Amino acid sequence: MTVHFIYVKGDRISTPYAITNELATRLAQKYDLKVYDWVEKITINPAEGDVLIGHPSLLPQSVYNSSFWQKGWSKRILLNPFAHAMPEYIAFLDDLVMECDRYLAICGKYWTDTISESVVSHWQPRIEQIDLAINLNHFPSIKGKFSPSGHRKFVFIGNLYFIQGRDYKGSDYLSAIAEANPDLHIGWIGGGDDKRISNKIKVHGAVDFSNPAGLELVSSYDFLLHCGRSDANPTTILEAAAWGLIPVCTPQSGYYNEDWVVNIPLDDVETASTILRHLNSLPESQLFDYQHKARIALNSHYNWERFSQQVIDCIENKSQPKSNSVLPSEDKIRENRRILKRVEAQRKTQRLCQEIKSKIKNIASNL
Numbered sequence: 001m002t003v004h005f006i007y008v009k010g011d012r013i014s015t016p017y018a019i020t021n022e023l024a025t026r027l028a029q030k031y032d033l034k035v036y037d038w039v040e041k042i043t044i045n046p047a048e049g050d051v052l053i054g055h056p057s058l059l060p061q062s063v064y065n066s067s068f069w070q071k072g073w074s075k076r077i078l079l080n081p082f083a084h085a086m087p088e089y090i091a092f093l094d095d096l097v098m099e100c101d102r103y104l105a106i107c108g109k110y111w112t113d114t115i116s117e118s119v120v121s122h123w124q125p126r127i128e129q130i131d132l133a134i135n136l137n138h139f140p141s142i143k144g145k146f147s148p149s150g151h152r153k154f155v156f157i158g159n160l161y162f163i164q165g166r167d168y169k170g171s172d173y174l175s176a177i178a179e180a181n182p183d184l185h186i187g188w189i190g191g192g193d194d195k196r197i198s199n200k201i202k203v204h205g206a207v208d209f210s211n212p213a214g215l216e217l218v219s220s221y222d223f224l225l226h227c228g229r230s231d232a233n234p235t236t237i238l239e240a241a242a243w244g245l246i247p248v249c250t251p252q253s254g255y256y257n258e259d260w261v262v263n264i265p266l267d268d269v270e271t272a273s274t275i276l277r278h279l280n281s282l283p284e285s286q287l288f289d290y291q292h293k294a295r296i297a298l299n300s301h302y303n304w305e306r307f308s309q310q311v312i313d314c315i316e317n318k319s320q321p322k323s324n325s326v327l328p329s330e331d332k333i334r335e336n337r338r339i340l341k342r343v344e345a346q347r348k349t350q351r352l353c354q355e356i357k358s359k360i361k362n363i364a365s366n367l
Helices: 017-027 063-068 091-099 109-113 121-126 171-180 212-219 235-243 269-281 284-300 304-315 330-365
Strands: 002-007 032-037 051-054 075-081 102-106 127-130 153-157 185-189 202-205 223-226 246-249
Touching: 002 017, 002 063, 017 032, 017 304, 051 063, 051 304, 063 091, 075 091, 075 304, 091 121, 091 330, 102 121, 102 304, 109 127, 121 127, 121 330, 127 304, 153 235, 171 185, 171 269, 212 235, 223 235, 223 269, 235 246, 235 284, 246 269, 246 284
Parallel strands: 002 032, 002 051, 051 075, 075 102, 102 127, 153 185, 153 223, 185 202, 223 246
Antiparallel strands: none
């Protein structure tokens, strides 16, 4: 048996590359393993007993998508991020999910706890939630003290991506919070369209955290502020906690009901502002308590040994999806699938329009 593992290849310690490298290292100790980059345009023809596991692509001719439909797989497993509040990001998965043996959904428990309320409620029998992980050797503790009460700083770390004009990381909500609290220092480290966010936010751009200057910048902040609308399980929350910052996020950022994370409600600027101002005035001892709880969680659960073992258990039929799911009716399933097909058609149309506009712009610039 060969395990064919498809994910994002690259020699970097950040996600998604870390998922590929950390998991591949452990799978190779147990199986004959072949690793592919998720955008390779090849088709794998399985031998008897082979397993396909990995990340589908929006491009139907990419390696996972094209190989998935080949006959002969002993098991076909999806392994990719899952959040259902913005179906335009996941609608393309519907046919794959309905035919796969298991969907290992990389996400916080919020997304599987609320799936019955979503347009993908019919995926429940195949979904198994899997928390992300972090290598603490790559993200050492750097926060030995916090800024004085009343002068603390909040930072969002991440790149912004827009589909149909919407960003799943909630940059609009982040901007609304910044506009309502001009006296709070809120920063952004990452790439994307900074013209879409409030000028009350300090924009640092992309930063390399592998060098001292990058770590010095992030250590000047006290809290990670994440306003996700439909964000599966952002590793930046784990990375910030490893560094010693206190994560503050919406439940729709995946993490909730955790004693090391402070939650703010989505689209409630007044309540969120009250929480941020409370954190800004907390005794430093309580912030160190959050740090301590985060370190316990990172060591005991958010590690690659647990992550890899869950994948191995799935390959070997030792793990099971939630058995207490309340499945929708057949009529509801058909309705869900019609909605997802319509959403995916709209995404494809928007992408085609963008490509045409880009070509016209290139032609015009060469005239």
